[in-house]
Amino acid sequence: MDKRFIKTVFTTPSKCFFADHVKRTVKRSLIMALLAFFLILEGCGRPAAVKGKMSGKVETEVSGPASSTSNTGKGADISKGAAGGNSQIEQLEGKDTKDMELNSLYLELLGIYLKEQLGLEDYDQEISDFGCLTVDKEDQSESQREKNMGLDYLYLRNDVHVERLTEEDQEILKAGQNAADTDARDHAMEVVVRTFPVCITPMPIEQEEDKKFPYVYDNNVSSQGGEETVTMDTLLLRIATMADYDEDGEYVDAYKEVQKEKRLYELKERMETEMEGLLGDVPIKVLVDFII
Numbered sequence: 370m371d372k373r374f375i376k377t378v379f380t381t382p383s384k385c386f387f388a389d390h391v392k393r394t395v396k397r398s399l400i401m402a403l404l405a406f407f408l409i410l411e412g413c414g415r416p417a418a419v420k421g422k423m424s425g426k427v428e429t430e431v432s433g434p435a436s437s438t439s440n441t442g443k444g445a446d447i448s449k450g451a452a453g454g455n456s457q458i459e460q461l462e463g464k465d466t467k468d469m470e471l472n473s474l475y476l477e478l479l480g481i482y483l484k485e486q487l488g489l490e491d492y493d494q495e496i497s498d499f500g501c502l503t504v505d506k507e508d509q510s511e512s513q514r515e516k517n518m519g520l521d522y523l524y525l526r527n528d529v530h531v532e533r534l535t536e537e538d539q540e541i542l543k544a545g546q547n548a549a550d551t552d553a554r555d556h557a558m559e560v561v562v563r564t565f566p567v568c569i570t571p572m573p574i575e576q577e578e579d580k581k582f583p584y585v586y587d588n589n590v591s592s593q594g595g596e597e598t599v600t601m602d603t604l605l606l607r608i609a610t611m612a613d614y615d616e617d618g619e620y621v622d623a624y625k626e627v628q629k630e631k632r633l634y635e636l637k638e639r640m641e642t643e644m645e646g647l648l649g650d651v652p653i654k655v656l657v658d659f660i661i
Contacts, residue, residue: 471531471539474546475568478561479529480518487644487653489523489606492636496522499632500625501610508661513609526586526605526656527569534564566651570601599654606640608633609658626660633657 484490503521504513516525534542538560544550545557567574571584580602599605610633613621620626637655644653 467543468531470546471542472529474542474557475529475531475561476516476525478545478558479565480516480525482558482562482565483525483604484518484520486647489518489520492640493520493523495636496608496610496633499629501629501633502613504609504611504661508611509609510658512607522608522610524607524609526607528571529565529568530570530573531568533568533573534560538564565604566602566649569604572601574601597654597656600652603652603654604648606653606655607658608637608655611661630657630660 501522506514512526513524516527517523518525531539531542541553541560542557544553545560547553570580571586572579574580580600582601583598584601584603585598586605610629612626612629615621634657637657640655641653647653
């Protein structure tokens with residue numbers, strides 16, 4: 370571009386429009402840059418102020434006793450709030466632990482009662498006499514691991530709901546945790562025997578007709594049938610066994626396995642007949658798990 374043209378545009382009064390326009394543009398850019406700068410400073414300040422309020426406890430600890438700003442008070446309030454929150458969490462965790470302990474004690478006492486009342490140890494021995502193998506620990510269901518009542522094959526399928534107990538019954542049950550106190554233990558057993566029909570139902574029973582509502586616990590199937598439906602008020606026992614396999618994963622004796630399964634189903638029918646009425650009006654159902 371001709372230098373004379375540039376000089377004329379910027380210095381000649383009649384040709385100064387372009388120069389004025391450039392000056393205005395530069396000035397406007399400078400103003401915008403300054404505004405942006407101050408906005409950035411202000412923006413940085415706000416998070417800092419918020420941070421001061423939100424983490425007052427940390428700032429108070431860092432500044433120590435020398436800090437006399439209002440943030441110290443805010444920090445103290447927040448630290449109390451945090452402590453309160455932790456306390457609530459600890460209370461909930463403590464409650465869960467106590468509920469688990471009560472649940473375990475309830476299951477223990479219920480197992481003792483059912484074994485004695487229903488003669489479950491004798492039935493368990495019969496299954497062993499059939500030549501059935503016990504299920505390996507790693508292959509057992511959660512229910513069998515937690516609710517086997519000290520038996521090898523039979524286990525309780527119902528879950529228990531100690532939260533349905535009254536506060537008074539829960540206190541009596543807690544006292545029974547001390548096994549050395551036989552009186553307290555007896556009172557705890559009385560609570561279990563009296564309340565288990567209410568505590569073993571999958572859902573709370575609000576009306577009498579709800580007891581006969583059909584319910585399926587598992588999709589547990591066997592070679593002789595699919596899933597079975599029980600009523601809500603049923604006490605459900607299961608029989609878990611394992612077949613005998615060789616190193617190739619084949620039955621050691623297929624005929625024997627068929628005979629064992631047949632005998633298990635015959636036992637199931639006999640158990641249900643012999644145990645009828647032994648728990649009052651609580652129905653008792655026995656199911657044979659799929660033989661693994």
